[in-house]
Amino acid sequence: MADETKTAVRKERNLAPLCMVAASLLFSLGGMLVKLVPWHPMAISCARSVIAGLVLFTYMKLRGHRIVVNRAVLLGGFAMGATSTLYVISNKLTTAACAILLQYTAPVFIILLMWAIFRVKPTKLDIGATFVLLCGVVLFFADSLRGGAGTVVGNITALVSGVTWALVFMMKQWKGADNLSSVFFGCVFCAVTGLPWMFGEGVVWTGPAVLGILCIGLFQFGAAYVFMAEGLEKTPPLTASLISMLEPVLNPVFAALAVGERMRGLTLAGAAVVVCGVLAYNLLKARAEKKNAES
Numbered sequence: 001m002a003d004e005t006k007t008a009v010r011k012e013r014n015l016a017p018l019c020m021v022a023a024s025l026l027f028s029l030g031g032m033l034v035k036l037v038p039w040h041p042m043a044i045s046c047a048r049s050v051i052a053g054l055v056l057f058t059y060m061k062l063r064g065h066r067i068v069v070n071r072a073v074l075l076g077g078f079a080m081g082a083t084s085t086l087y088v089i090s091n092k093l094t095t096a097a098c099a100i101l102l103q104y105t106a107p108v109f110i111i112l113l114m115w116a117i118f119r120v121k122p123t124k125l126d127i128g129a130t131f132v133l134l135c136g137v138v139l140f141f142a143d144s145l146r147g148g149a150g151t152v153v154g155n156i157t158a159l160v161s162g163v164t165w166a167l168v169f170m171m172k173q174w175k176g177a178d179n180l181s182s183v184f185f186g187c188v189f190c191a192v193t194g195l196p197w198m199f200g201e202g203v204v205w206t207g208p209a210v211l212g213i214l215c216i217g218l219f220q221f222g223a224a225y226v227f228m229a230e231g232l233e234k235t236p237p238l239t240a241s242l243i244s245m246l247e248p249v250l251n252p253v254f255a256a257l258a259v260g261e262r263m264r265g266l267t268l269a270g271a272a273v274v275v276c277g278v279l280a281y282n283l284l285k286a287r288a289e290k291k292n293a294e295s
Helices: 002-027 030-034 041-063 071-093 096-103 106-118 124-140 152-173 179-199 207-234 237-244 246-259 265-294
Strands: none
Touching: 002 207, 002 237, 002 246, 030 207, 030 246, 041 071, 041 179, 041 207, 071 096, 071 152, 071 179, 096 152, 106 124, 106 152, 106 237, 124 237, 124 246, 124 265, 152 179, 152 207, 152 237, 179 207, 237 246, 237 265, 246 265
């Protein structure tokens, strides 16, 4: 009986990173799908969050998972919603490359916050993987960064979104935390903050716009959040964050395939570093955990 329990737990741990990969793949469709919706980014954020919130609510009802309300859940919801909102704002004030590059400093903040708050020291593998992946992201956006670093306020805003993104991956660490509830409240946060833009002149309900919003809300946000919440249950914070780095790489790749945008040498090199880095990190991490379990 004990062996069966261990096997079940091991399977859950193995599936959790795959859920994070699925979430990253769905999130990375955003750049391609948003092109179908000619609205203000905050209006898109509001509409997609309403649909995603309904998807999450339905999923939780089908699972019999009640919505939890406590300090840890609301902190996670705030972190989720703040990350999305800060990213939109920083994109208006600085370049998109700077915004996403600074947001994906999250692994660094995870290491610092996990060490400072929970006294969890990173392993050499964690530190090495974080360094390699950040180098890959820098390479990936190097061509765009040549055009200028953008405004100071925009860069600071993007850097703060890196902190809130780190908190998203850490929300399971707090007592009473519930990932699905936090993600649901994150959708509520984005829907409320983006509501004023839904009544702006630029919001026109054309066929392509409605189709785009439905795809974004149902899949790129709703289904992605379900996979992310489930993945975070059994995936360590830093591992989850490193896997999520597939998103800033694959996002422009899908956009390139859809609209013919070209990627230059440094961009392709950065993509290769990140993808190979994520794969190598997870293989080495799994091997290390297996060795520890056997000893």
